[in-house]
Amino acid sequence: MRWTRKVTAALLTIFAMLLAGCSAGDSSDTAGSGPVHITFWSALRGSQEVVDEFNRTHTKIKVDFEQVPSGDQGGWAKLSNAARAGNAPDVATIEYPQLPGYAIDGVPRDITKLLPDSVRRKILPQAMDLTTFDGRTYAVPVDIEPMVFLYRKDLFTKNDIPVPKTWAEFESSARKLKEADPRSRIASLFTTGGTLHMAGYSWQAGARWYDTSGETWHVSMDDAPTRKVTAYWQRLLDDDLVRVEPSSSQQWRAHLRSGETAGWLAGAWAAGSMMSSTPSGKGKWAIAPFPQWDLKKPTLGTQGGSTFMVTKDSNRPKEAMEFISWMVTSPAALRAKLSSGVSSAYPSVPELVSVARKEMDTSYYSGQDIFGLFHREAKLIDPRWKWGPRMVSTTSSGDDGLARAGAGSGTILDALREAQRRTLPDLKSLGLSVTTH
Amino acid sequence: MLACVTLLAPFTALLVAVFLVPVGYAIGLSLFSEDHKGLGFGGGITVFTGLRSYLAVLDDPSFMSGFGAIALYCVIFVPVVVVSALALALLLDSGLVRLRRTAQMLLYLPHAVPGIIAALIWLYLYTPGLSPVIKLFAQADITIDFLGLHTVLPSIVNIALWSGLGYNMVIFYAALQALPREVLEAARIDGAGDVRTALQVKVPIIRASVVMVCMFSLIGALQLFTEPMLMNQATPMVNSRFTPNMYIYDAAFRRNNYGMAAAASVILLVVTCALSYAVTRWAGRRDRSAR
Numbered sequence: 001m002r003w004t005r006k007v008t009a010a011l012l013t014i015f016a017m018l019l020a021g022c023s024a025g026d027s028s029d030t031a032g033s034g035p036v037h038i039t040f041w042s043a044l045r046g047s048q049e050v051v052d053e054f055n056r057t058h059t060k061i062k063v064d065f066e067q068v069p070s071g072d073q074g075g076w077a078k079l080s081n082a083a084r085a086g087n088a089p090d091v092a093t094i095e096y097p098q099l100p101g102y103a104i105d106g107v108p109r110d111i112t113k114l115l116p117d118s119v120r121r122k123i124l125p126q127a128m129d130l131t132t133f134d135g136r137t138y139a140v141p142v143d144i145e146p147m148v149f150l151y152r153k154d155l156f157t158k159n160d161i162p163v164p165k166t167w168a169e170f171e172s173s174a175r176k177l178k179e180a181d182p183r184s185r186i187a188s189l190f191t192t193g194g195t196l197h198m199a200g201y202s203w204q205a206g207a208r209w210y211d212t213s214g215e216t217w218h219v220s221m222d223d224a225p226t227r228k229v230t231a232y233w234q235r236l237l238d239d240d241l242v243r244v245e246p247s248s249s250q251q252w253r254a255h256l257r258s259g260e261t262a263g264w265l266a267g268a269w270a271a272g273s274m275m276s277s278t279p280s281g282k283g284k285w286a287i288a289p290f291p292q293w294d295l296k297k298p299t300l301g302t303q304g305g306s307t308f309m310v311t312k313d314s315n316r317p318k319e320a321m322e323f324i325s326w327m328v329t330s331p332a333a334l335r336a337k338l339s340s341g342v343s344s345a346y347p348s349v350p351e352l353v354s355v356a357r358k359e360m361d362t363s364y365y366s367g368q369d370i371f372g373l374f375h376r377e378a379k380l381i382d383p384r385w386k387w388g389p390r391m392v393s394t395t396s397s398g399d400d401g402l403a404r405a406g407a408g409s410g411t412i413l414d415a416l417r418e419a420q421r422r423t424l425p426d427l428k429s430l431g432l433s434v435t436t437h
Numbered sequence: 438m439l440a441c442v443t444l445l446a447p448f449t450a451l452l453v454a455v456f457l458v459p460v461g462y463a464i465g466l467s468l469f470s471e472d473h474k475g476l477g478f479g480g481g482i483t484v485f486t487g488l489r490s491y492l493a494v495l496d497d498p499s500f501m502s503g504f505g506a507i508a509l510y511c512v513i514f515v516p517v518v519v520v521s522a523l524a525l526a527l528l529l530d531s532g533l534v535r536l537r538r539t540a541q542m543l544l545y546l547p548h549a550v551p552g553i554i555a556a557l558i559w560l561y562l563y564t565p566g567l568s569p570v571i572k573l574f575a576q577a578d579i580t581i582d583f584l585g586l587h588t589v590l591p592s593i594v595n596i597a598l599w600s601g602l603g604y605n606m607v608i609f610y611a612a613l614q615a616l617p618r619e620v621l622e623a624a625r626i627d628g629a630g631d632v633r634t635a636l637q638v639k640v641p642i643i644r645a646s647v648v649m650v651c652m653f654s655l656i657g658a659l660q661l662f663t664e665p666m667l668m669n670q671a672t673p674m675v676n677s678r679f680t681p682n683m684y685i686y687d688a689a690f691r692r693n694n695y696g697m698a699a700a701a702s703v704i705l706l707v708v709t710c711a712l713s714y715a716v717t718r719w720a721g722r723r724d725r726s727a728r
Contacts, residue, residue: 080693104473105693106480133478191673215475246673250566312480389477393692396677397499403673407586422499422678426688429493429697431472431481 035062036319039089041079043070044142044306046340047093050327053336058326061319063091071095076392083107083313090314091324094139095306096130097196097391100210103138104389104430108309112137114317119325126381127348131307133212133386139307140324141348145267146290146300146377147200150274152262153286153366155184163288167232170291174241177262185243187263188255189233191406193247195398195419196303197265198412201233202226203301203385205293210388216433217389221398221420222413223437228293230413237405237412244406253277265290267304268374272344275364282364289377300380305345331355346374390426397422460706463699467491470696490700499678500701504708506590506679507658514594515654518601519647525602526609527635541610545603552600556667559596564671584672593675596664601657605650612643648720652713659709662686681705 040051040063051065066089069075076098082088083105094102102108115137120128127141149164156163156173159180164170174186190197199209205225211218220226236242243261245252255261257278264270271287278285292298308327310320327333334352337343338359347356357371388394401415410418420436427434467490471481494500525544534540547555562568563583574581583592616639624634640647662682668675669683677691678684681701689698 077690100478101693103479104477104481105471110479134476136478138478212476217476390692393677393687396691400673400676404586407674409586418498422497425493425497426692426694426697428496429470429486429490429694430477431474431486431489432477433475 035060036316037062037064038091038314038316038319038323039064039066040091040323041066041068041089042093043068043073043075044093044337046337046343049336049340050333053332054323054326057332061323063323071098071392079107080105083311086313088311088313090311090316090320092309092311093142093306094309095304096141096302097199097387097395099131099139099307099309100133100387100389101391102309103133104432106312108138109312109314109317110136110138111140111310111317111321114310114321115140116321116325119329122329122349122351124348124350124378124381126378126383127305129383130385130387134215139309140328141305141307142328143269143305143345144348144378144381145269145302145304145346146374146381147204147265147267147303148270148290148373148377149288150264150266150270150285151186151288152259152281152284154284155181155259155262164291165289166295167291167293171232171236171241174236175239178241183260184262185241185260187242187265188247188252188261189237189242189244189402189406189412190247191244191403192249192399193395194402195395195416197247198226198229198233198398198402198416199395200267200301200303201229201265203382204290204299205229206299206382206384208384208386210386212386216435217427219388219420219424219427219434219436221416226416227413230411230416234405234412246403257281259284267302268346268370268377269304269344271365271370272342275342275344283366286365286368287370287373289373298380299382300377301385302381305348335359344370344374346371346378350375350378388423389430389432390423393426394419394423460703463702463706466695466699467703470694486696490696491704494697494701494704497684497697499676500681500684500704503678503681503684507661507681509590510594510661511655511658513591514597514601514658515651517594518598518605518654519650521598522602522605522650523609523640523647525606526613527639529606529610530613530639531631531635533631541607544606547600547602548604550600552663553667555600556596556664559592559599559664560667560671563592563668584668584674586674589668589672589674593661593664593668597657597661601654605654608646608650609643612646613639616642645720648716652716652720655716656709656713659705659712681708 038061042065047067048065051063054063068078079088079092079094088107112135119140123141124144127144128137131137131139131141151163155177159177161173161176161180162169164173170186177184177186202209202225205228207223207225207229209219209221209226237244243255245255252261256264257280264274274281274285290300308324310317310324314320329349331352334347334355338356344360347353353371353375357369360371362368362370398415398419401410401418402412404410405412405415424434424436468485468487469483470486470490472484472486473481528534529537529541562570565571565582571581582588620638620642621634624638629638660682661680665675665679666683666686669677669679677687682705685698685701685705688694688701
């Protein structure tokens, strides 16, 4: 609604003028001298440190940072509303799945030409593919998160359970663990957040929930690879081999601490999250490569990971891009981010891995070379995956269905099918070209 | 003439400002929405899209299931609230209750608590790990899950009942107070006991109030939002499109689809109007045939 945007902008201007009161005229926004100010919103931990480091080392550009709530805590809505009112920040942080939706709503700027080739070349191609649609790039990846298997090494060793290399082994290990300790389960089937996990598993198996070939969205959240994956997980669920719980919930963390949940399938970032949320697990946890369907043809999906966009509203796209390029490619930025605490986010620029490796204290994992593992795994990420245009609501619909499946009503596949059914009307009402197959 | 205009002006002004203008705006929003081509990247343009948003809403299984949830809710809520409010009002009216005024006030008090606060309090009582009620039951070795697949709807009804009971009771009680005393006297002289007087004399006379309460409860049910919205935070069994109103909220603020949100609002308005009309017509016809 163009005119609503104008009216809102006008109202905001009047309001701002009223606020400014007698100090009006002090604004140096248009002044030629002094540094250029750009605004930056992020929910990522360590962003303040990164911004401080940038402001310390740069004189021509100054970044004003605002820590915003994470997406599902209101961050997505905040950014949408700001963009609608015409006052989005110059640079915003967004996760991969949500990017297409924002790009359709016209929030990020098309940065295909703005993004320097020198930066583009450094970024893992699979990451770049996730922010590029139909040859147009809408965001710059900062981290990409190959999925890994975090497990309680001590429990596996004690009960003489092999670390699974394949999904078949994963199932037999799950059975052995339950046999050895009836209260313990190998991993969780997540309800809240579970759809994105299912997406990662399906991605690995070769599924393509969304395909953008031929200027059309081909939607199939129940294609053959997905059906293989959901049938597998349904069996684990029916045989009570996995624990049903919401991800990031209190109860789930409690189970990780007690060892009742002895594993976690998640993106590489989970290593750092585990260290900060479960300090008592030091020395007990280890990280293994993700189980494979076929060891001869290893592939992988991701879970998590973020990107930076220059918004359409930005008046300083060049400076904004310079800031983003620095954040994504400079070792100083990564060091600043890591200085804030524990982050094991895998950088989208592989040549920065050595920095992360050096900075990260991996004594929690008994000194395991976790970044070396991530580095090997990241290369396996299947490049064909695309996220869909309305993932916030698609995943929340899927999560509802997974919770019902966990409670014994319907199946995991039903949950994904229902999520698709609930997504299609939206896409059609936007006028998008959509098919299902 | 002048008096007529003056008297009607405030009502008309309000009707226009808070009802007709918003409805007109919603209809406008539902007919004009963002249009995209192909994959849709780079933002759309707002154009006249006709009934596209309406078709999308009607094609959405989650909008339709919202009405299903409401219907189920009504089946439980309306009879329970009407029967219990009526029973309480008759008890108060019968003079059997001492401290009538105190009882009346105590029963009405929950209605004075804002719905959102009430829902929060109940949510606290429903949440495992927090709730003293669940803890109490657990001590007696009974596990209760108020937020489970099958218990969540009764839990919502319970919240609404708590605040609706006193309010509806007051309506019934006021109607009972207006009964002509000579009718009741006649009933007593004819040998009718308290229960018989209540059921066969009082209730039929205040039937108009009963119909009104039914209709208000029905319309109120269609607007159901606060309670399930809060429950949505606590349990995935209440999804973000659980009722039509929640669907509208979800469309507007989670999916940024104002066209669909507006279309769904207009559809809900039409359904509500049609239902109210049907209930009044039905009640009116019964009224006439009873005479």
